[in-house]
Amino acid sequence: MVGREWKAVWVVGNATERRDIPDATVSRLPEYLRALTTLIEQGVASVSSEELASMVGVSSAKLRKDLSYLGSYGVRGVGYDVDHLSYQISLALGLTRTWAIAIVGMGNLGRALAAYNGFASRGVEVMALLDHHPSVIGTQIAGLTVEPFADLPRIARERGIAIALLATPARSTQEVADAVVAAGITAILNFAPISIDVPGGVQVRNVDLATEVQILAFHQQQRARGSADAAGALAEVLP
C-alpha cells in the first residue's frame, strides 16, 4: 500500500514497477539467478518456467509469479531468454554494480569467509578484513592484509563499504555492531549466535548454524515419533 502510493507519485517511468517485490520473492531471486548463471555457462539460450523451477526446487507457478513482479520478460509458448532474464534479475537485486563488503573477526570462520571465492562472480567484493587483535593485524589472508578494526570508519568511507559480515565471538558482537553502525554501515550479516540491537534503518540478517541444525533435528525427531509407539510419547510427558 505504501508501494501503491509510490506508483501514483512517480509517474516518470516504470522503474517503480520493480518496487514492492514481496520479501518471499526477494529471497528466491538469488537462487533463480544462480540457476540462470549455470545455464549461461552451459550455453543454454532459453528456458521454460517448468525447467527453471525444477532446477531450484520450487513450483513453476511460484516461479512465474515471482518473475511477474519484475516485469513481463517471458515469451508465451517459448519461455524466457536466459541472458535477458538473468540481466533483469540482477537489475532488480541491484547487482549491476559491485557491493563492497568488510569482514570483521579473522578467526576460524572469518578466514574461511575471506577465502571464499563465490563472491566475486556474484556482485560482491571483499574490500577489507578487520580484527582488533595485534597478532592478526598485518597478516595476509587470501591476498588482503588484515587491518585494525579501529580504522573502520576511515576504511568504510574511503572504500564505500556498504555491508559488514560479523564473525566475532558472541560476547563482543554487540559492541562490534555498534561500532560498525557508527562507521556508517547500514547492512550487517551476523554469524554470531546472539541477536544484536541496532538503530532503525539498519538491516541485520543472521546466519546461525546451530539454529539450522536444531531445525533439522526437530523434523528428524518428528519423523521418529511418527513411527514410534505411544510408550515413547508417554515417557516424554513425565516432568
Place this chain on the structure above:
Amino acid sequence: MVGREWKAVWVVGNATERRDIPDATVSRLPEYLRALTTLIEQGVASVSSEELASMVGVSSAKLRKDLSYLGSYGVRGVGYDVDHLSYQISLALGLTRTWAIAIVGMGNLGRALAAYNGFASRGVEVMALLDHHPSVIGTQIAGLTVEPFADLPRIARERGIAIALLATPARSTQEVADAVVAAGITAILNFAPISIDVPGGVQVRNVDLATEVQILAFHQQQRARGSADAAGALAEVLP
C-alpha cells in the same frame, strides 16, 4: 482447536499437544532457547513474554502464540519460569538427546565448522569429519581425525549419525549428497551454492552466503533509490 480435539482423543497424556507446530514457530524456537540459556547463566529465574521477546527481537504477541503451541507453561500475572520453559522448548525440539553429525569436505569452511564450539552446548556433537582427498585424510582437526568419505556408510551406522553438513565444492556436492543419502542419513545442511536433489523423505536446508548478501544488497539499493533522484531511477530502466 486441533489441540483441543487431541486432548479428547489421547487421554493418556498431553505429549501429543506438542504436535503440528507451525514451521515459522519451529524456526524461532532455537532463538528463544538461546535467549533462555543466557538468562539461566545470568541467574534469572523468571521472565515475561515482553522481556524475552525484546531479547530476541520479536513482538510479545508472536512469542506468546509460539509458546502456546508447546503447551501452557506460563503463569498469568508473573511470566515464565526460565528453567522450565527452557526444558520444554528443548523437549519440543528434540534436544533432550544429543544429535550426532558428520561434516563432509574439510576445506576452508569444513575446518571452521569443525572448530566451531557452539555445538556441544546445544545438543549437537560432531562425530565424524570426512573428505575424499588423500592429503587430508588422517590429519587431525579440532581433536578428530579426518576419515575417508568412502567409509561413511559404516561410520554413519556405527555412530548413529543423523545429520550431515556438506562443505564440498559445488561441482561435487550432488554426488556427495547421493552418497550421504545412500548411507542412510536423512537430514542435510548444505553450504554449497547449488540446490541438490534428494529422494522424498530426506530433508535439506541450505545456507548460502552469497544469497544472504544479495538480499541485503537488494534492500540497500531500495533505500538508495528511495532517496535517489528520478534521473537515476530512470537510467536503470533502459534495456
Place this chain on the structure above:
DNA sequence: GTGACTTTGTGCATTCGTTCACAAGGAAGG
C-alpha cells in the same frame, strides 16, 4: 495465413502467519 500447440501471466481461492485486543487466571496486599 491459418490453425494447432505451447507456455506465460494473472485473477481467484486457499492456506499460512501475524497482529490485535481482551477475557480469564493467578499473585499479592490489605
Place this chain on the structure above:
DNA sequence: CCTTCCTTGTGAACGAATGCACAAAGTCAC
C-alpha cells in the same frame, strides 16, 4: 476473603504467500 493489578493464552481480524486453473499471447509447420 475480596479487590487490585499484572500478564498470559487465544479467538478473531487481518495480511502475506502459495497453489490452481485458464484466457491470452505468442510460435511454428504447412
